[in-house]
Structures are given as structure tokens and as C-alpha cells.
Amino acid sequence: MKKPILIALAILVGTISFAQKKELRTAEKAIKNKNYAEAKSALNQAEAMKSDMSDKQKSQYHILVAEALYAQGTANNTDLDKAIQNLMMVGSDYQSESEMLTTTIENELLTKANNLxxxxxxxxxxxxxxQLYNVVPSDTTYLYYAAVSAVSGQDYEEALKHYLALNDLGYTGVAKEYFATEKETGKEVITDKNNRDLFVKAGEYxxxxxxxxxxxxxxxxxxxAFIYVSLDKKDEALEAIKKARADNPTDVDIILTEANLQYQLGNLDEYRVLIEKAIELDPNNIDLFYNLGVLASEAKDNDKAKEYYQKVIDMDPTYINAQTNLAALILGEEASLIEEMNGLGTSSADNKRYDELKKERTNIYKTAIPYLEAVLEIDPNSIEVTTTLMNIYRAIPDDAxxxxxKNKIEELQGE
Known part of the structure; x- marks a missing residue:
């Protein structure tokens, strides 16, 4: 009685095997005819029988799925991701087909990525x-460029994900590059070894x-470290900065980033130490002093900010941002005066105090004038600065x- 059961099982296995081969052949034929919808349909049916496939059939299945989803470069991102996943699952039985499709996808994606x-x-x-990195995981440079793209697009969460992955992989980006001097122009050219050697042999390099x-x-x-700071993840930022400083102890940008973070955390003594360290490392860096002015201003230390901006102006009178920011800091001092003036009454004491405050405000205006005039010498077409300065002269008053x-603004607006 057992023999018929064994025969029945053998027939069932044979039927499944035949069905598998049929669906795979149908998909393969459809792909050759560029009928990717039909190929996907056949492969969907084959998927239900995947557990009964041999290793070779599974490799064939995955390469066909990859080809069908890739659809000769017309796939959307979702289908392309699935195609890449299946491509990574192809075994040695279809290695040549897998390598060929990998190269095709890599070349196509690289062109698109660069153009985008x-x-x-x-x-x-x-x-x-x-996606390039997923296609060729051995080339971590693609992951680096994904991070750079995310930073350029200000998608810092995405950039952080990639940078952390690169850090875990120990990526350095160190590679051997080949160069030569172009004989005609005298300029250095970086190229691959074969091309360089050919041009050298031809006498052009x-x-x-x-x-x-x-x-x-x-x-x-x-x-x-910078991204953690921008995302306001202070604890992670501080930890990352400590590591960054250990790797780059003389990097002034990192020191300033930590200084700013230490200030936000209320660690003022550490903040001052770091600022002094930055100046010690680069005492003639005009941009450093400007950035210190910005940091001091953000920290509400206006006297120190003025000192730094003045240092920049002394080093380079045409540094327009320093002139502008210093003028803005000076003019910002009038806010408290105006608030007090508006709160005064009509008594003789209040009137006297009003006159005192008005004189102080006039002095503030006069102090700001040279910096605003300096800005106009550098950028004579700035309507915003011209308008501010015009209103100051009206308030002083200075009619001329x-x-x-006023005439200059009319000219600028008439252009």
C-alpha cells in the first residue's frame, strides 16, 4: 500500500519542478523581448515555489528579478532598490550574468548621480x-559621495547616517593617483595609469x-561633530568633538565649534580657554577674529564682539561684514534708550532725563556713522545701508x- 504514495509524491515533486522551470523560462523570454511586466508576473508566480528551488534555480530567479525590475535603466528608485537586493543574492552559478548587470547598473547610476x-x-x-554603494559595496567612495550630497542638500540626518557608517567602516578615502605634466600647457594632469603612460609615451605628458x-x-x-551641533544634539556633539579634536588638535574650526557648544552648555571657563587656544594657534587669521566676533555676539558679549570686529577692521578696512556687524551692534544699543524714553512722563525730571537719553542716542548714531560710511565706500549701491544712514542723518540732524x-536712494531706485 505504501508504493502508490511514494509514486504520488514523486509526481508532485516533478510537477513543482516543471512549474518552476516554466515560470523562469517565461520570465527569461519576456526579459529578452523587453516585456518586463510579463516577466514580473511570471516571477511573482515563481516566488511561491522558491522554497522548493535548487540553489542554481534560486540564483537564476534572483538574476531574472533584478533584470526585470531594473528594466534597462527605467526603474524607479523603489524597483531599483529591490533589483539591487536581488542582484546581491545571485550565487556563483550565474556569476557572469551578475557581474555584467552590476557593471551596467554601476555605469548608468554613476552617470545619473554626477549629472544630478x-x-x-x-x-x-x-x-x-x-544605490551605487549598494551595488558595489566594496567601493565605499560611493557612500562618501552620498554623504557629501546630503550635506550639500542640507539633509543633515541623512548625511550623519552615511558619515557614521563610513566611520564604522574605517573609511579613509586614501587612494593612489597618477599624474603628469602636460607638455604644452605646463599644467599637472591627474588621470589613470594607462592613459598617463600612453600620453607620456606619445610625448604629450x-x-x-x-x-x-x-x-x-x-x-x-x-x-x-558639526552635524550633531547643527541638529542640537549636544551630548553626542560634545563626544564627537572630543574625538575630532583628538584627531585634529590644531584645527581651529573644530576648536571654535567646541567653544560655541561649551558656551551653550554654560561652561564659560572652558569657552574662554578654547577661544584663547584658537587665537594662539592662528593669531593672524582675519576670518578667525571675525568668527570670534560672531560667536561673542551670539553669546551676548557685545563688548568682546566689538573688540573682535574692530580687530578685523584694523587688519582689513574693506572687510565689509565686520564693518556692517560692528555698526549693527552699536545701533542695537539704542533699543534700551528708546524703551526708557517711551516710558517717561511729562514732569520736569522726566523731560530732563528724556534730553539726556536723546543725547546718548545721538552719540550712538554718530559712533555708528563711520562704519556705515565705510560700508558704502565698499558697496555704494547698498540701498539698505544707504537708507539706514539717511535716517540717522535726519535724526541727528545733518541736512546736507x-x-x-536721499538723492542717492532715488537714483538707485530709478535704475
């Missing part, structure tokens, strides 16, 4: 670079050489300068 980045479509460029590129490890550590700037 050049056209400032950073979000989509980042997606393509991430001279002085060939090779070298290692700089490591990007420090940049990645620093960017992780008021009329001069």
Missing part, C-alpha cells in the same frame, strides 16, 4: 550614490609620478548728508 549633483539636485544625487591622496578620516570625524543720501 552638477545640476544641484543633491537629494536625488545622494540617493543614486547610495612629461614628469610622470604617483602619490597617495589625503585621508578623509579627519574630515568625516569633524563633519559628524540727509539730502545727499
Amino acid at each position: 549633483y552638477k545640476s544641484n539636485n543633491f537629494e536625488e544625487a545622494g540617493t543614486k550614490f547610495e 612629461i614628469k610622470p609620478g604617483e602619490r597617495l591622496t589625503e585621508s578623509k578620516a579627519n574630515e568625516i570625524t569633524r563633519n559628524i 548728508n540727509y539730502k545727499r543720501l
Whole structure:
């Protein structure tokens, strides 16, 4: 009685095997005819029988799914992600087909990613670079470019995800590059070894050489710290900054970032130590003193901010942002005076106090004038600064300068 059961089981297994092969053949034929919808339908039916497939059939199934979803480069991002996942599951039985499709997808994605980045479509460029990394996980440079794209598009959460992954992978970006000097122009050219050697042999390039590129490890550590700061994740930021400083102890930007963070955390002594360290490391850096002015201003230390901005102006009188910011700080002092003036009554004491405050406000205006005039010398077409200065001359009053700037505004607005 057992023999018929065994025969029945054998027939069932044979039927399943035949059905598997039929659906895979149908999908393969449809893909050759570029009928990807039919291929997907056949593969959906084959998926239900996947557990009964041999390893070779599973590899065939995955390569066909990848080809059907990729659809010769017409896939949307969702289908392309699935295609890549299936491509990674293809075994050695279909290695050549897998390598061929991998190369095709890599070339197509690289072209798209570069074009998207050049056209400032950073979000989509980042997606393509991430897909490139998924296609070729051994090339971590693609993941680095996905991070760079995310930063350029100000998607800091996405950038952080990529940078942390790169950090965990120990990515440095160090690679050997080949260079030579173009004989006609005298300019250095970086290219691959074969092309360089061909041009050297042809006599068009001279002085060939090779070298290692700089490591990007420090940049990645620093960017992780900066992104945590921008995302207001103070604890993570402080930890990342400590690591960044350990890797880059003389990087002034990192020191300033930590100084700003320490101030936000209320650690004023640490803040001052870091500021002094930054100045010690780069005492002639005009941008450093400007940034220190910005930091001091954000910290509401206006006297220190003025000192730093004045230092910048002394170093370079044409540094327009320092002139503008210093004028703004000075003019900002009138707010408390105006508030007190508006709150005064009509008594003789109040009238006397009003006159005192009015004189103080006039002095504030007069102190700001040289900086605003300096801005106009650098940027004579600034309507905003011209208007501010005109209103100051009207308030002082200084009729001659008021009329001069009023006429200038009319000219600028008439252009």
C-alpha cells in the first residue's frame, strides 16, 4: 500500500519542478523581448515555489528579478532598490550574468548621480550614490559621495547616517593617483595609469609620478561633530568633538565649534580657554577674529564682539561684514534708550532725563556713522545701508548728508 504514495509524491515533486522551470523560462523570454511586466508576473508566480528551488534555480530567479525590475535603466528608485537586493543574492552559478548587470547598473547610476549633483539636485544625487554603494559595496567612495550630497542638500540626518557608517567602516578615502605634466600647457594632469603612460609615451605628458591622496578620516570625524551641533544634539556633539579634536588638535574650526557648544552648555571657563587656544594657534587669521566676533555676539558679549570686529577692521578696512556687524551692534544699543524714553512722563525730571537719553542716542548714531560710511565706500549701491544712514542723518540732524543720501536712494531706485 505504501508504493502508490511514494509514486504520488514523486509526481508532485516533478510537477513543482516543471512549474518552476516554466515560470523562469517565461520570465527569461519576456526579459529578452523587453516585456518586463510579463516577466514580473511570471516571477511573482515563481516566488511561491522558491522554497522548493535548487540553489542554481534560486540564483537564476534572483538574476531574472533584478533584470526585470531594473528594466534597462527605467526603474524607479523603489524597483531599483529591490533589483539591487536581488542582484546581491545571485550565487556563483550565474556569476557572469551578475557581474555584467552590476557593471551596467554601476555605469548608468554613476552617470545619473554626477549629472544630478552638477545640476544641484543633491537629494536625488545622494540617493543614486547610495544605490551605487549598494551595488558595489566594496567601493565605499560611493557612500562618501552620498554623504557629501546630503550635506550639500542640507539633509543633515541623512548625511550623519552615511558619515557614521563610513566611520564604522574605517573609511579613509586614501587612494593612489597618477599624474603628469602636460607638455604644452605646463599644467599637472591627474588621470589613470594607462592613459598617463600612453600620453607620456606619445610625448604629450612629461614628469610622470604617483602619490597617495589625503585621508578623509579627519574630515568625516569633524563633519559628524558639526552635524550633531547643527541638529542640537549636544551630548553626542560634545563626544564627537572630543574625538575630532583628538584627531585634529590644531584645527581651529573644530576648536571654535567646541567653544560655541561649551558656551551653550554654560561652561564659560572652558569657552574662554578654547577661544584663547584658537587665537594662539592662528593669531593672524582675519576670518578667525571675525568668527570670534560672531560667536561673542551670539553669546551676548557685545563688548568682546566689538573688540573682535574692530580687530578685523584694523587688519582689513574693506572687510565689509565686520564693518556692517560692528555698526549693527552699536545701533542695537539704542533699543534700551528708546524703551526708557517711551516710558517717561511729562514732569520736569522726566523731560530732563528724556534730553539726556536723546543725547546718548545721538552719540550712538554718530559712533555708528563711520562704519556705515565705510560700508558704502565698499558697496555704494547698498540701498539698505544707504537708507539706514539717511535716517540717522535726519535724526541727528545733518541736512546736507540727509539730502545727499536721499538723492542717492532715488537714483538707485530709478535704475
